[in-house]
Amino acid sequence: MRAVPVYQAEGMVLCHDITEIIPGKRKGKAFRKGHVICKEDIPRLLDIGKENIYVWEVNAQTIHENDAATRFAKAVAGAGLSLDEASEGKVEIRANTLGLLKVNAEAVEKINDIDQVAAATLHTNQMVNAGNKVTGCKIIPLVINAEKLQQIEQIGIDYYPVVEVKPLKACKVGVVTTGSEVYHGRIKDCFGPVLTDKFEHLGSSILRQIFVPDDISMIAEAIQSLRAAGADMIVTTGGMSVDPDDVTPSGIREAGGEIVIYGAPTLPGAMFMLAYLGTVPVLGLPGCVMYHKSTIFDLVVPRLLAGEVLSRKDITKFGYGGLCLVCEECRYPECGFGKGN
Numbered sequence: 410m411r412a413v414p415v416y417q418a419e420g421m422v423l424c425h426d427i428t429e430i431i432p433g434k435r436k437g438k439a440f441r442k443g444h445v446i447c448k449e450d451i452p453r454l455l456d457i458g459k460e461n462i463y464v465w466e467v468n469a470q471t472i473h474e475n476d477a478a479t480r481f482a483k484a485v486a487g488a489g490l491s492l493d494e495a496s497e498g499k500v501e502i503r504a505n506t507l508g509l510l511k512v513n514a515e516a517v518e519k520i521n522d523i524d525q526v527a528a529a530t531l532h533t534n535q536m537v538n539a540g541n542k543v544t545g546c547k548i549i550p551l552v553i554n555a556e557k558l559q560q561i562e563q564i565g566i567d568y569y570p571v572v573e574v575k576p577l578k579a580c581k582v583g584v585v586t587t588g589s590e591v592y593h594g595r596i597k598d599c600f601g602p603v604l605t606d607k608f609e610h611l612g613s614s615i616l617r618q619i620f621v622p623d624d625i626s627m628i629a630e631a632i633q634s635l636r637a638a639g640a641d642m643i644v645t646t647g648g649m650s651v652d653p654d655d656v657t658p659s660g661i662r663e664a665g666g667e668i669v670i671y672g673a674p675t676l677p678g679a680m681f682m683l684a685y686l687g688t689v690p691v692l693g694l695p696g697c698v699m700y701h702k703s704t705i706f707d708l709v710v711p712r713l714l715a716g717e718v719l720s721r722k723d724i725t726k727f728g729y730g731g732l733c734l735v736c737e738e739c740r741y742p743e744c745g746f747g748k749g750n
């Protein structure tokens with residue numbers, strides 16, 4: 410901060426508010442702290458009695474908060490994102506498409522380890538809609554040293570992208586619905602409509618739903634026939650638990666599925682199985698997916714549709730944050746469920 414004659418202040422940043430008082434009329438801010446002084450401001454400043462003012466000089470080494478915040482946001486934003494206009498040293502980043510939000514938490518932490526800057530994001534691995542705010546980039550002082558911005562930009566390059574929204578593939582999904590009670594028509598299928606709704610919401614569609622009794626070979630055959638019919642993903646429903654009739658995991662094994670995991674640390678969703686038949690994911694969905702609004706399904710399927718190949722570790726990491734409180738009115742994804750990784 411230094412005092413300069415107003416005549417020399419053009420392009421500099423005012424570092425305090427300047428009050429104007431017109432007797433009988435008004436008392437208020439004529440200029441705000443942070444204002445970049447332009448030529449037209451000079452006569453007015455003189456009218457208020459300011460021949461000298463305190464400024465921060467903006468030059469190659471020091472950058473105004475709004476310009477700095479814009480560079481900051483550009484450094485962290487990858488695909489699927491748009492930047493709002495800078496205001497008060499802050500730029501907000503929004504999704505410009507429906508998709509899976511990915512945030513590199515390590516990079517965000519590194520950025521925040523730099524003094525005088527702040528990056529605040531949503532949790533990674535959640536679905537966002539076009540227009541959703543996902544990140545805020547804020548410069549703390551009115552002007553910032555260029556070196557700090559260069560550090561952010563280097564992190565942006567090293568970790569590219571720090572934040573992005575991945576589009577989802579439109580998949581054809583094959584469904585195998587197990588359960589003798591459904592197969593023999595004792596009860597009406599309720600899983601199919603839930604899955605149709607969930608997959609359509611994510612931009613995918615059901616290729617075909619096959620009903621089978623609790624029979625290992627018939628489950629395996631149904632899975633194989635869906636694969637042969639070109640399913641990009643196969644989901645089986647029911648029969649995932651511990652009763653003698655719960656043979657769906659055995660059916661997935663018999664179909665040749667390479668098992669990633671059986672048993673996931675999420676509640677609901679603990680009796681979940683993930684396997685792969687070649688590149689086709691095969692999911693064993695327990696009954697809770699039909700019943701509860703948000704489950705392991707909502708954590709895993711968007712990532713698969715975004716093209717991720719999930720490992721056992723990807724699933725076991727769900728445990729931290731994997732307890733759903735089953736609220737009367739589900740607010741997911743606006744809650745802690747699945748936010749541990």
Ligand SMILES: Nc1nc2c(c(=O)[nH]1)N[C@H]1C(S)=C(S)[C@@H](COP(=O)(O)OP(=O)(O)OC[C@H]3O[C@@H](n4cnc5c(N)ncnc54)[C@H](O)[C@@H]3O)O[C@H]1N2
Pocket residue numbers: 586587588590591596597598599600601646647648649650651655678679680694695696697698699
């Ligand atoms: N002793 C134990 N009991 C249970 C365990 C356990 O570990 N030990 N796990 C529980 C968990 S967790 C879940 S989730 C449920 C359900 O698991 P399943 O996937 O095996 O579900 P089913 O037994 O096949 O069916 C349960 C229930 O849902 C009805 N159902 C199933 N599919 C359909 C359908 N397509 N349409 C309509 N209704 C359906 C079925 O008739 C049963 O009423 O197990 C817990 N129990």
Ligand code: MOO
Pocket residue numbers: 675676677678679680681695696697698
């Ligand atoms: O799989 Mo149950 O899947 O925990 O409610």
